[in-house]
Amino acid sequence: MLWWREQVGDGLWVAFTDKAAGNLALHVGDVPASVQDRRRSLETELGMVPGSLRFMNQVHSANVGVASTGQPAPPPETEIDALVSPQADVPLAVMVADCLPVVFAGSTADGGHASAVAHAGRRGLLDGVLVNTVSELRASGVSDIRAWIGPSICGRCYEVPAHMRTASCEQLPQLYSETSWGTPALDLPAGAAGQLETLDVETRRLNGCTLEDSRLFSYRRNPQTGRFAGLVWREL
Template sequence: MFHWRAGILPGVSAAFTNNGAGNLALHVGDDPEAVRQRRSRLEQEIGVGAGSLRFMNQVHGTDVVLMDSVSPAPEADAMVSRGTPLAVMVADCIPVILAGASADGPVLAVAHAGRPGVAHGVIPAAVERMASLGATDIRAWLGPSICGRCYEVPGAMQEEVVAAVPATRSTTSWGTPGLDLPAGARSQLENAGVMVEYSGPCTLETPSQYSYRRDRHTGRFAGLVWCHD
């Protein structure tokens, strides 16, 4: 069910699911009831209340929404909370988990960082929102995502993204223009003073992870962060 799972701060855990957890997205043509059942099993597995895990309707933007236990699913690409469990879904984009401490307890965040999100700054926006809630010593965990050796893009698109985030420039393993989104994310986090504690493997090269580049009809796996006793 999990590609990776760990306690990341006192009383806080994070995980990235794999194909064993099944598709967790409602927007890919899967049976909605089957998706809800998978989400429910996931909540049971990580020990959070039924229906408490908050998901987003992701749109490749930069909006960051503050969530609590009754917040509906927002149209956004990053969420922040003071302990409400959060989820981000991907299948090549970077699932970013962030956590920090504040005087009022842990501050949690997730971000959906694909090409537009990295280029337009969804990760720095999430860090800034966390800091506005008093979060300090913010750390990041980057889940499985497509790597710079595998993510081919047209030359003009490469130059557009590289102009915004120079660290994204890459060349694919077959010699064409590429984008290294994880490198770009790490550079943005470093500039924001955030330490990256973990970076996952390439989704395209890892059969146990969903990859849109491998299969356009694929499901979505999730990055999760939650509080526990």
């Protein structure tokens, strides 16, 4: 069910699911009741309040929302690709199937924790979704921010047209890559790690290429695929 998990604070966990947890997305043609059942099973397994895990309407934007028990949740149709929980009091999820799932944790002034998740494909990464997420965390008074970059398509597999690689690398040089068969490519994890390092965010990259590993969902391998998730939550 979990590709990887780690306790990163007092009761605070980060994790990434795999295919064993099943498809967690409602927008890929799956039976909605089955998706909801999988989400509830995941919440129960990980010690969350059933129905509390917050998902996003992801559209490859750089928009950031705020999730807190003290304020209304963004409407489900709100188009955002990152969520910040300034007190880490709302469990958060980001869904992917080749793009980067990035999970954040940080310290608050009162000795507590903050959390965030972000969905970073090529467009979102270049448009600043990670930069905006870090900015929102810091605007909330969060320090000592850490980030975990979960499994995604790797730089050896993410083939793109030469003109796209050139334009992307002009903005973020760390993206430059070639496929294992010698064609232009982009290395999204390297680009994200480089960008986060310039923001003084301690970053950990996890192993796993979605295209190469059948235990993970991959849109490039199968456009009809499901979505796995990056998670951050406080255990009950």
